[in-house]
Amino acid sequence: MGFPTILIKAVKGTRDLLPPSTAVWNHVEAVARAVFRTYNYHEIRTPILEETQLFARGVGEETDIVTKEMYTFTDRDETSLTLRPENTASVIRAYIEHRLDQRSGVQKLYYMGPMFRRERPQKGRYRQFFQIGAEAIGSESPAVDAEVIEMVLEVLERVGMSGFKLLLNSVGDHNCRPQFVERLRQELKAVSSQLCGDCQRRADTNPLRVLDCKVEADQPIIDRLPSMQDALCDPCRTHFTAVKQFLDDRGIAYEVRPRMVRGLDYYMRTTFEVVHGALGAQNSVLGGGRYDGLAESLGSKVHSPGIGFSIGEDRLVMAVEDAHKPVPLDLFIAPLGEPALRHASVMARELRRAGLSVELVEARLKRAMELANKLGARFTLIVGENEMTAGRYALKNMSTGEQQELTRDEIAARLTVAVN
RNA sequence: GUGGGUGUAGCUCAGCUUGGUAGAGCGCCGGAUUGUGGUUCCGGUGGCCGAGGGUUCGAAUCCCUCCACCCACCCCA
Incomplete structure (x- = not known):
């Protein structure tokens, strides 16, 4: 207590890759x-x-x-x-x-x-x-x-x-190549003093690298050196x-x-x-x-x-x-209350098995809609008492705002079509 | 290994010249009455100002030392 713990961070030169x-x-x-x-x-x-x-x-x-x-x-x-x-x-x-x-x-x-x-x-x-x-x-x-x-x-x-x-x-x-390198080394002896510091070193350690030098002033000299293509x-x-x-x-x-x-x-x-x-x-x-x-x-x-x-x-x-756009969430399910959460959980499992990406969060409806919007959900499904007793659920298209009452089977069918 | 730049809220940054112990935008949370998001308005959360030392009545601000990150050289993917 009182001693601030030093934060452990990613090792220098390494990084965490995060979504998205x-x-x-x-x-x-x-x-x-x-x-x-x-x-x-x-x-x-x-x-x-x-x-x-x-x-x-x-x-x-x-x-x-x-x-x-x-x-x-x-x-x-x-x-x-x-x-x-x-x-x-x-x-x-x-x-x-x-x-x-x-x-x-x-x-x-x-x-x-x-x-x-x-x-x-x-x-x-x-x-x-x-x-x-x-x-x-x-x-x-x-x-x-x-x-x-x-x-x-x-x-x-x-x-x-x-x-x-x-x-x-x-x-x-x-x-x-060895012959060429040797020839290059010889020719460099005459001109290396006019080259940049790096090249003077390379002339000895790695003559080929001199050819790849980007220093402007060195170019005229390098241009006159032999080319590997000719050798x-x-x-x-x-x-x-x-x-x-x-x-x-x-x-x-x-x-x-x-x-x-x-x-x-x-x-x-x-x-x-x-x-x-x-x-x-x-x-x-x-x-x-x-x-x-x-x-x-x-x-x-x-x-x-x-x-x-x-x-x-x-x-x-x-x-x-x-140029890459984020991967959208297919469906957000908003259950209202504990019984609805249990009911919706089972529906979520079915829809996920059908290949849809589904997020399920129990919250006040206003809050749930807000979340659905922030998560980029394409559709939101509302599961409340009315829906459970009627066997028809409110499916809302988040981009058009249009909403319709559908049965479980209709929801699955409707979504798989819309998503593909 | 060598140079240069930057370190202030979760993010992007202002404040530093002319010392009086912090601000904006975005984000996040909440509100604008009941089961409907995006826009708008209001409120809130959030920082030992990279760390340590020095000068000073007083330091984010001036000085020193360190550290971290970024960019460049080198080299390579």
Whole structure:
């Protein structure tokens, strides 16, 4: 007593999702599942907790994600565990562990759920964030790349998003990329002193990132640096040309961004990203790409090339939320008095079983009507003594104000028609 | 990790320059007589003014320190 208890609040970078916003989340997820089904993708659920080694080897020892953003702790038996910062490595781990390569056909898997990265939070970026992703494993064909891209754009469109832009690139493979990076590193030695501070550092640690620099003053210098597009080896070039051809066939618009770089080491050949204007600085709604060497680097003896993407669900919801209208309540039942409440409760059960959303509150009628209105009820049913003895109940249409006396059966029939 | 901004009622904010211990709108609750909502009118509820310290007779207001949140860099979804 007297000592104010310190309020416990949500951990930094995490948040509570409340109604009516959760309806938008559910809608986005339902649309994604529906689209994935039509492309014959099936859900996979992997643990949120994995051995730290999985991400170190999968995502890349030197990436920002692994070096400074993971939630890692030592378990009681001394093994190092990590809250997943992304899900592709886990999916591939499961693919190898359960020998999914032995199943026939390309394995097409999708997932949705929380990921964790310990970054400084800002608009569209959280420490616990949600991704919806899919992976197609077991094919190197550029036709698969195009189909995956087509599918994810379908999700965006069906969810009501517009005004987005698809960015495309090829980052080469084990054969041509290391050579390119080395060449870039050499050329940067001559000019890095003229670049911004970040780029001077990147010139050493991650030369590819210099190409992606947004500092205005650096652009003329960056423009003169070699392009990955020109450095692609023949197989990579052929693959990329085919991907573009397949997209063109579908009438899918894209912009080739030779300088677009992705932050996960496993990407190879095709990479892509979708950006949207109204999201703040974190304007990337989804990112993805091919990862033909990932399975081997996780210990697979069979070559298991794959391609996938993941949507930033928080950002997608942010982009479509305003257009979403609240889910209405079908019926508000206003019983007058204790006997009426018992009677109405039974009626409510019947109507709910028939699929209607029903709220039931005993109160003075004026108060009940007020509540019905505030809850956005489409109809209100009044159950009083008169109604119970007559077997006919007053059903009021809340938008027109019109009211009629109906029997129980008539109410159910009338409502199911009106609601659909 | 680095910068900038903001912390006053459940929400959005005013008040701070020129110290005299709080206001608006919305929300919520109630009323305008009996079993009918939305509009209008009236009333009510609600805040240790982010926390701690300092200056002062007196601090939401001035000074210091911390904390939280937001935005941006970095990086990414």
